[in-house]
Amino acid sequence: MRSIAEKGTGSRVSGIINAVLSSSTFGFAPFFSVSLMAAGLSAAEVLTYRWGTATAALALFALIMRRPLSVTGKQFGKIFLLSIFRAGTSASLLVAYSNIASGAASVIHFMYPVAVAIGMMLFTKERKSPVVMTAIAISIIGACLLAGGDSVSIEGGNTAVGIIFAVISVFCYSGYMILMKTTGADKIEPTALTCLVMGLGALFFFIAAQFTSGMHLVRDPELWLYILGLGIVATTISNFTLVKAIGQIGPTLTSVFGALEPLTAVVMGAVFFSEKLTLRSVTGIILILVTVTIVVMHQKRQD
Numbered sequence: 001m002r003s004i005a006e007k008g009t010g011s012r013v014s015g016i017i018n019a020v021l022s023s024s025t026f027g028f029a030p031f032f033s034v035s036l037m038a039a040g041l042s043a044a045e046v047l048t049y050r051w052g053t054a055t056a057a058l059a060l061f062a063l064i065m066r067r068p069l070s071v072t073g074k075q076f077g078k079i080f081l082l083s084i085f086r087a088g089t090s091a092s093l094l095v096a097y098s099n100i101a102s103g104a105a106s107v108i109h110f111m112y113p114v115a116v117a118i119g120m121m122l123f124t125k126e127r128k129s130p131v132v133m134t135a136i137a138i139s140i141i142g143a144c145l146l147a148g149g150d151s152v153s154i155e156g157g158n159t160a161v162g163i164i165f166a167v168i169s170v171f172c173y174s175g176y177m178i179l180m181k182t183t184g185a186d187k188i189e190p191t192a193l194t195c196l197v198m199g200l201g202a203l204f205f206f207i208a209a210q211f212t213s214g215m216h217l218v219r220d221p222e223l224w225l226y227i228l229g230l231g232i233v234a235t236t237i238s239n240f241t242l243v244k245a246i247g248q249i250g251p252t253l254t255s256v257f258g259a260l261e262p263l264t265a266v267v268m269g270a271v272f273f274s275e276k277l278t279l280r281s282v283t284g285i286i287l288i289l290v291t292v293t294i295v296v297m298h299q300k301r302q303d
Helices: 004-026 029-038 043-065 073-099 102-109 112-123 130-148 159-182 190-211 221-257 260-272 279-302
Strands: none
Touching: 004 221, 004 260, 029 043, 029 073, 029 102, 029 221, 029 260, 043 073, 043 190, 043 221, 073 102, 073 159, 073 190, 102 130, 102 159, 102 260, 102 279, 112 130, 112 159, 112 279, 130 279, 190 221, 221 279, 260 279
16 A cells, blocks of 8 residues: 555656646647648637537536536626636637747747736735736846747738737736636636636637638548647647646646646747747747746745
């Protein structure tokens, strides 16, 4: 029989593995998204297929595991609000991917913990911290280095638009995280919460598609591999392993391993889309990743 210490070590190792899986699989999202848009699908179609397949997969999981998906009217109101911010995150990121290098957009998006810290200081009674304020300044320097380099621009894209929408994704996702905490939505059963947020997102994008490009049935098997990769690997598996990792090693260490998400996106962009990497952009990436890690660890000490 294993000792309690051995069980604890095993759980920690399992948590680290889940955290690595979560961040690295989510890092594939830009690759699958850009590939689908390059094949002719609109942003609304890509997101409808992404959240639709992810919702179906999670609902099937809930059915097999007998997890409840029902919520109260008050809880649904909170979920509806959260789904707007989550959908805004996905939509703004796809606009960013269409205009700047996907790796650069992912790195900018990864600044959301800094935005969360700012939001918590502005909208709650959380006191201002010199560490966080210094980290914010460093992250801005990193973002400027990244945005000012040749590695950000792509052929046919509008760099300014791409950067603006990458920043919008930061505030949308940080708003999602802050609302999750301040509205008490984090007390809702996780499977039901995630399934409904994704399901509402799929509905929003399906409606958007009707008023823009229209919704087309994908018949190409290769495109379905990209859709399943985006919906199952980069969304369902990523979210599932994220929840498990938080339960095993806590949110702080899980967030630190989240640095693999933009790094995966940068590597995928360089390998498959020939996105440039310069010394200036690499320096900016490092500054942003270090800053986010500092903020996350500081928040842990504050808690």
